[in-house]
Every structure is written in structure tokens, then in C-alpha cells.
Amino acid sequence: MNSGPSDDIEALITTMARLPGLGPRSARRIVLHLIRKRAGQMAQLASLLAGVAESARECLTCGNVTQSDICPICQDPARANGEICVVTDVADLWALERGRAFKGRYHVLGGSLSALDEIGPEDLRIPQLIARIADEHVTEVILALAATVEGQTTAHYIAEALEPSGVTVTGLAQGVPIGGELDYLDDGTITAALRARRKI
Template structure:
């Protein structure tokens, strides 16, 4: 005989997801139970399939259901340009924008002396190997504008210097941004990267 502990366990597990606290998780679970046929059962089946099939792309580090992801297999993409990102969420954000038509390389984090994360703990050696083995002409460093992100970008730039053209994303005031609401680092980067009009 089952008791309500399974429901409480589901709520507790949902509350551990990013962006959901205990209250939001409780509401989400209650909604799924009410819509059991159209929401809960299909969700459970899909989660089971994803748990069995999800894997990291052997080439770029993206997440998919095959050894080589859809992006790496897409012949329409520019194989000469690799965009380096910290994590899969960053790759997905760039894909949602729909403006980059090259390939990606997911590092799996950033260098961090504090956390004892060195180049070998990341996919930096694999990036270097891809530059050598693939017909890469440009590497775009699309790392977060944090100290660890910038340290990682400088390390990669030093590693690849002279082997490939290097570039990074522009930084500064976002479209629709108001100066009063921006932090000093963003304002400083925008001012340093100013261009003539």
C-alpha cells in the first residue's frame, strides 16, 4: 500500500530544480496530478527516455541522444568557425538567438584556482585537438564576463595564438538597457569598446 510520501518525494525533488522552490514545486506537482493524463504520464515517459538516451556529444560536448549531436552532424553549418562556451545552457542560448551558424565547443566550466579546476579538467585539450584536426579558421570565445570566464578566455587565447583567428563577443550596454541600472563593470566594458558613429 502506498502513502503520500511518493508525492512529497516528487515535490522535494522538483524543489531542487533551478528556479523552483518548495512552494513552486508543490504548485507544479499539484497541477501535474490534476492533468495526469496530458501532463504527468507523458512527462514521466519522456523523462525515462531522456534518462536512458541522453549523452554528451563526443565532438563538442553538447547534450543530445546520439554520440554526435545534431549541430555537429549538420552539413549546412560553417565547419571553419567554432564558438567556445562554458556550458550547454550557453550553447542553447546562442542557438535560440539563431544568429550563429558555425559549430560549438562546450568547455564544461571555467578555470578556477580556488576550486582546483585546471585545463585538463575542462575540454581545453579537446578544443586544441579540434583546431588541429578540423579545418578551423576562427575560434570565438563566448565565455561569461566573470573573472574565471575571462581567465579561461585568456588561457585559451594563449594556447591557440598563431594557430587560428581569435575573437570574443562584444560586451557593454544591452539593447534597451538604462545606464542607471547597469553595474560598473558593464559600463566600463561598454566605454572601453566604444566605436565611432
């Protein structure tokens, strides 16, 4: 008879192993770590998870993660400056907020267009974006999408879809990242940075 982990621990490991970036081995390691410190961390993690599972939802306007129907950014009148920054994912929105450089509002697509995975414009909150252009007196849409094939395909699609509205559509600059050494950059980035060179 195999006397491995008990059923409830096995179920916990299996559920953890399904999370992105984890597998059976790292899930086992985390669960054993939690059991060892269970008085503190495990109960805390359980109650935090239950709390967020109860309260977290998508902002009806922009798709941000929030605790109310409309997220704090969409509710803040100071951020209605006519600019909408389009991002793939909420993690990208958080990254931009950490930078504190953008003062407008966001629109979270929830993914990238992909013929292979059968993800079309309707799956990506693109119709909602087009509707917001008229409703919110938007003057500029900034496409802050990944510099990958999927990201750029999505950017081109959105730029074309927004053309009739007359709104200005811009994209993030491409070039050498801050702290980046030329020697470690790929050829595409160096070429893009050279093409977009500017007077100092």
C-alpha cells in the same frame, strides 16, 4: 502520528526539491499541481522524462546535448566554416542558436575554471578543443564566455593555450545591451562601452 504526504509522494517531492532553483516548498507546490491534473500533465511529464533520459547524450566532438554520438551541428558540412564558438554550457549554445547569427560549430566547455571548486582544464574539455583546432582546419576561435571573473579567467587560459596553434582567438564585444538604458547599467559596462566606442 504524522499523516503528511504518502511515501511515494514524499520521495517525488524530495527528488524535485533537489533540482536547481527549486526547494521543498516549490517542489510541494509543483507536485500538488501535477496530482490535481494528473490525467494529463503528470503522465506526459513522466514519459517525456523517461524518453529524454533514454535518448539524450553528449556529442563526442563538441559536448552539445544530442540523440546520436555526433550532434546535428557537428554533422552538418555547411557549418564547417573554420569557426568554433566556445561556450560554457549547452544553454549558451541554445541561446546563440536562437540568435541565428553564428554559422560555424561549437565547443561546450561544461563549466568555468575555478581554483575554489577545483575545476581545472582537464575537467572542461579544453584538451579536446586544442585537438579540434588541428583536426578541423579551424581559423578562428570565438570565446563566447560569461563576462564574469570565472568566465574571463577561462577565456584568458584558453587564449594562451591556443597561442602556439596560430589560430585567431576573439571574444564577444562588451557594451550597452540592446534596449539597455544607461541609467540602469553598472559602471564597468559603461566604461567598457565608452572605451570600445565606434564611428556611426
